Amino acid sequence: MEIKKEILKITKELIKIKTDPDNLKELSKALDYVKSFLKAFTIENFESNGSKSILVYNLNKRPEKFDLLLNCHLDIIPGKDFQYSPVIKGDKLYGVGAMDMKGNLVAAMLAFKHACKNLDKKIAIQFVTDEEIGGFNGTKYQIQEGLKTNFVLATEPTNFDIVNEAKGALQLEISHKGQTAHGAYTWKGENSVVQLQKLLSKILKKYPIPKKAHGKTTVNVAGFICENQSFNKVPDNAKILLDIRFEPKEYSKILSKFEKLIGNNFEIKINAFEAPLNVPKKNDYLQLLKKITETQINGKIKFYRANGSSDARHFTKVGTPGIEFGPIGHGIGCDDEWVSIDSLVDYYYIIKEFIHRV
Numbered sequence: 001m002e003i004k005k006e007i008l009k010i011t012k013e014l015i016k017i018k019t020d021p022d023n024l025k026e027l028s029k030a031l032d033y034v035k036s037f038l039k040a041f042t043i044e045n046f047e048s049n050g051s052k053s054i055l056v057y058n059l060n061k062r063p064e065k066f067d068l069l070l071n072c073h074l075d076i077i078p079g080k081d082f083q084y085s086p087v088i089k090g091d092k093l094y095g096v097g098a099m100d101m102k103g104n105l106v107a108a109m110l111a112f113k114h115a116c117k118n119l120d121k122k123i124a125i126q127f128v129t130d131e132e133i134g135g136f137n138g139t140k141y142q143i144q145e146g147l148k149t150n151f152v153l154a155t156e157p158t159n160f161d162i163v164n165e166a167k168g169a170l171q172l173e174i175s176h177k178g179q180t181a182h183g184a185y186t187w188k189g190e191n192s193v194v195q196l197q198k199l200l201s202k203i204l205k206k207y208p209i210p211k212k213a214h215g216k217t218t219v220n221v222a223g224f225i226c227e228n229q230s231f232n233k234v235p236d237n238a239k240i241l242l243d244i245r246f247e248p249k250e251y252s253k254i255l256s257k258f259e260k261l262i263g264n265n266f267e268i269k270i271n272a273f274e275a276p277l278n279v280p281k282k283n284d285y286l287q288l289l290k291k292i293t294e295t296q297i298n299g300k301i302k303f304y305r306a307n308g309s310s311d312a313r314h315f316t317k318v319g320t321p322g323i324e325f326g327p328i329g330h331g332i333g334c335d336d337e338w339v340s341i342d343s344l345v346d347y348y349y350i351i352k353e354f355i356h357r358v
Contacts, residue, residue, distance in 0.1 A: 003110065003345060003348055004341065004344075004345050006110060007103070007106050007107050007110060007341075007344050007345065007348065008088075008093065008341065008344075010037070010106045010109075010110075011086070011093065011098070011102050011103045011106045011344075012086040012093070012095070013033065014030060014033065014034075014074075014097075014102040014105075014106065015083075015084060015085075015086040015095035015096065015097060015098060015102055016084055016085070016086070017029055017030045017033070018084055019074050019075050019076050019097065019129070020075070020076065020078040021075045021076075021078075021129075021130065021132050021133045024050055024051075024052075024129075027051075027052065027074060027075060027129040028052055028129075030074045030129075031052055031053075031054060031074060031127060031129060034054075034074070034105075034109065034127055035054060037109060037110075037113060038056050038109070038112075038113060040113075040117075041056050041057060041058055041113075041116070042056065042057050042058075042059060042060060042061075042062075043055070043056050044056075044062065046138075046141060046142055046145065048136075048137035048138075048141040049137045050137075051128075051129055051130040051137035051138055051141075052129055053126065053127060053128040053129060053130075053137075053138040053139070053141070053142060054126065054127050055124055055125075055126045055142060055147065056112070056124065056125050056126070056127070057122070057123065057124040057125075058116035058117075058119055058121075058122075058123050058124075059122060062146075062147075063122045064148065065122070065148040065149060065150060066122045066123060066124045066148070066149040066150065067121050067122045067123060067149070067150055067151075067358055068121075068122075068123050068124070068149065068150065068151055068153065068285075068354075068355065068358045069123075069124045069125070069126060069147075069149040069151070069152050069153070069315075070108050070112060070123075070124070070125040070126070070153050070155060070351070071125075071126055071128075071139060071152055071153065071154040071155065071310075071311050071312060071322075072101065072104070072105040072108060072109070072125065072126065072127050072128070072154075072155050073101060073105075073127070073128050073129070073130075073131030073132070073135070073138070073311065074102075074105070074127055074128070074129050075128075075129050075130060075131055075132045075133070076096055076097035076100065076102070076132065077096075077097075077100065077132055077332065077333040078096070079096030079097070079335070079337070080096075080335060083095055083096035083335065083337070084096055086098065088341070091340050091341050091342050092338040092339070092340060092341070093338060093339050093340075093341050093344075094336065094337065094338045095337065095338075096337060097337070098329065098337050098338055098339040099157045099327075099329030099330065099331065099332055099337050099338060099339040100156070100157055100329075100332045100333075100337070101155055101156060101157060101326065103327065103329070103339040103344050104155040104156070104157060104326045104327055104339070104344070104347065105127070105155060106344070107327070107344045107345070107347040107348040107351065108125065108155045108347070108348075108351050109125065110348055111347075111348050111349075111350075111351035111352040111355065112125045112351070112355065114352060115351075115352045115355040115356055116355065119355070119356070121355070121358065123355055123358075124149065126138075126139065126142060126147075128142075128311065131310065131311050134272075135310075135311040135314060138311070139311035139314045139315075140311075140314045143314055143315065143318060148320070149315070149320060150320070151285045151320070151321055151322070151358070152312050152315045152320060152321070152322035152323070153289075153322070153323060153324075153325055153351075153354075154310045154311055154312040154322060154323065154324045154325070155325070155326050155351075156310050156324040156325070156326050157326040157327065157328075157329050157332065157339070158324055158325050158326045159326075159327075159328045159329070160293055160297060160301050160325075160326075160327065160328060160343070160346075160347075161301050161302050161303070161304055161325075162286060162289060162290065162293075162301060162302075162303050162304075162323055162324075162325050163277065163303075163304060163305070163306045163310075163323055163324035163325070164277065164278075164279040164280075164281060164283075164286060164303045164304075164305075164323050165248055165276065165277055165278050165279070165303075165304070165305035165306070166248075166276055166277035166305060166306040166307075166308065166309050166310070166312075166313065166324070167215075167217075167245040167246055167247060167248070167276055167305070167306070167307055167308075167309065168245070168246050168248065168250075168251055168254070168273075168274055168275055168276035168309070168313070169243065169244065169245055169246075169272060169273075169274040169309055170242075170244040170246060170254055170255060170258070170270070170272070170273050170274075171222075171241070171242065171243050171244070171270070171271040171272040171273075172241075172242045172244065172258065172268055172269070172270060172271065173239055173240075173241055173242075173268075173269040173271055174196070174199070174239060174240050174241075174242065174262060174266050174267070174268055174269075175237065175238070175239040175266060175267040175269070176192040176195045176196050176199075176237065176238055176239070176265070176266050176267070177192065177236065177237055177267070178190035178191055178192035178195060178234070178235065178236040178237065178238075179234070179236055180233060180234055180235070180236035181233075181234040182232060182233065182234070183230075183231060183232035183233055183234060184232065186234055188234075189234035189236065190234075190236070191234050191235060192226070192235050192236055192237050192238040193224075193226055193235050193238050195265070195266075196224070196238050196239070196240050196266075199240075199262065199263075199266065200221060200240060202261065203219060203242070203261060203262075204219065204221075206261065207219040207244075213307060215247060215305050215307075216247060217244065217245065217246040217247055217250060217254070218244070218245050218307075219242055219243070219244050220242070220243040220244075220245075221240060221241070221242060222241040222242065222243045223239075223240065223241035224238070224239075224240050224241075225238060225239050225240070225241070226238040241271075244258065245307060245308075246276070247276070248276035248277070248278035248305075251275065251276055251278075255270070255273065274309060274313050274317070275313050275314075275316045275317040276309075276313065276316065277306075277309070277312055277313060277316055277322060277323065277324075278316070279321045279322070279323055281303050283321060285321070285323075285358065286303070286323065288354065288357060288358065289323075289325065289350075289354055290303075292350055292353045292354055292357070293325075293350050296346050296349055296350050296353070297346055306324065310324050312324060326347065327339060327340060327343035327344050327346065327347040328340040328343035329343075
């Protein structure tokens with residue numbers, strides 16, 4: 001079958017499967033569908049807290065360390081009902097998850113399948129089902145179970161540019177314990193809402209909400225929670241939720257910076273502290289991928305820093321270099337999400353050549 005037709009056929013079938021992060025039945029169905037194309041390879045099955053994932057490789061036994069690992073996720077940002085019926089308009093394949101990342105995944109899977117027959121290299125591809133909710137029970141769990149590799153390529157959509165840097169994430173829950181009082185005698189209490197509001201003003205003065213995308217540290221106030229619902233009572237407890245996305249160079253000092261900024265009058269709980277991506281542009285894998293890509297698309301690509309993150313960060317945390325690299329598309333999480341069909345074909349040939357030459 002012509003490679004374009006094969007990629008389209010499989011991708012369209014995957015889009016029809018509603019792999020929302022909480023739909024474990026459909027996620028399992030999609031995983032089984034992927035496995036049906038890879039029966040000639042060794043497949044390891046994993047499950048953690050109900051989340052299933054697989055690791056596929058071209059050897060009889062898992063080696064101590066792979067030469068290259070392709071990272072793919074089957075879960076999606078949920079869409080509207082009509083988006084689960086794929087539609088082709090010209091070069092664009094529309095559907096929920098078309099760009100993030102069912103088209104990418106299929107092209108990478110077929111490249112792996114066709115490149116790794118009788119290949120004397122240690123190559124693996126993993127498929128997880130929880131990337132959109134953190135990847136803790138898929139990619140991270142496989143790493144905890146001994147998965148190691150020299151390099152990771154997360155097949156995230158990047159329009160053929162290479163994400164060699166991505167911000168880290170620090171998620172803090174900041175609580176305040178005050179003193180309750182009757183609402184008519186505010187001076188007798190200590191209002192936790194007011195204290196947290198003052199703290200927020202200080203934080204946002206140092207880290208103002210940007211008016212456009214930039215590479216510096218940002219703070220999202222994700223929640224302001226107060227149990228008190230009475231008008232005539234001074235609230236004596238409240239908390240705020242902060243999602244901090246920080247530059248790679250701040251990894252070692254970002255927590256202490258915020259602890260100092262917050263001070264001693266508040267309780268800090270760390271809900272997540274995720275490593276950034278930071279792979280030098282001169283890395284041999286990056287230079288090889290750049291060369292192969294520019295030859296295939298007959299154009300120039302660039303390296304850049306992403307504001308979001310991917311499962312590649314789980315490898316970064318254990319010292320393994322990882323990047324994000326994928327085909328052309330638009331509208332992640334939107335009603336008009338699409339992926340370029342021709343770019344999926346290019347992506348197939350790029351990944352196939354990359355596997356042969358690493």
